[in-house]
Amino acid sequence: MLESTWKKEAEKDKLKDAERASQLVSWIFTAIAAWFLLAHWTEDTGFYTSEFDQLDAVLLFGPLLFGVLPPLVRTLRGRKNVARPWDIVGSMLFVLSSAYFLCAFPFDMAFFAVPLPEGMRFLIDWVTEDIAKVVLVIGVIGGIFGIGWTTLTYFKVRVVLEHRAKL
Secondary structure, three states, X not given: OOHHHHHHHHHOXXXXXXXXXXXXXXXXXXXXXXXXHHHHHHOOOOOEOOOOOHHHHHHHHHHHHHOOHHHHHHHHHOEXXXXXXXXXXXXXXXHXXXXXXXXXXXXXXXXXXXXXXXXHHHHOOOOOHHHHHHHHHHHHHHHHHHHHHHHHHHHHHHHXXXXXXXX
């Protein structure tokens, strides 16, 4: 039933130059997120509560920084499937991090928008602790499904690509 899905995915495995360049968009969003969260830390905005410690920092920044690896692999190798194991590991780190922060929430959302210029704070100053936790729950659930789908896709596409290479 899904065999045509894997064959189509295998046909799209090789990235065109424009697709390779578009991987930079992931880097840009990661850099913005990292800047934003690091700004809270370096400027001591109050967003991180006194409970936020080194373990929390590793669990927050680690998956974020690891997230640059899959697009880097896709950019350098020019193929999607070789980056899927990196995507899977990154998703696992994201799910574990999100689940951890659902249990230990060392953030004060009243200060979430502080790093933004005054005129832009309205864009995110409405995010409450409850909304942030709902986003984390969605991330955990979506991440778990994503891990399963990406893993299945990786192995199925690999079989198709190996079969084509033998022909």
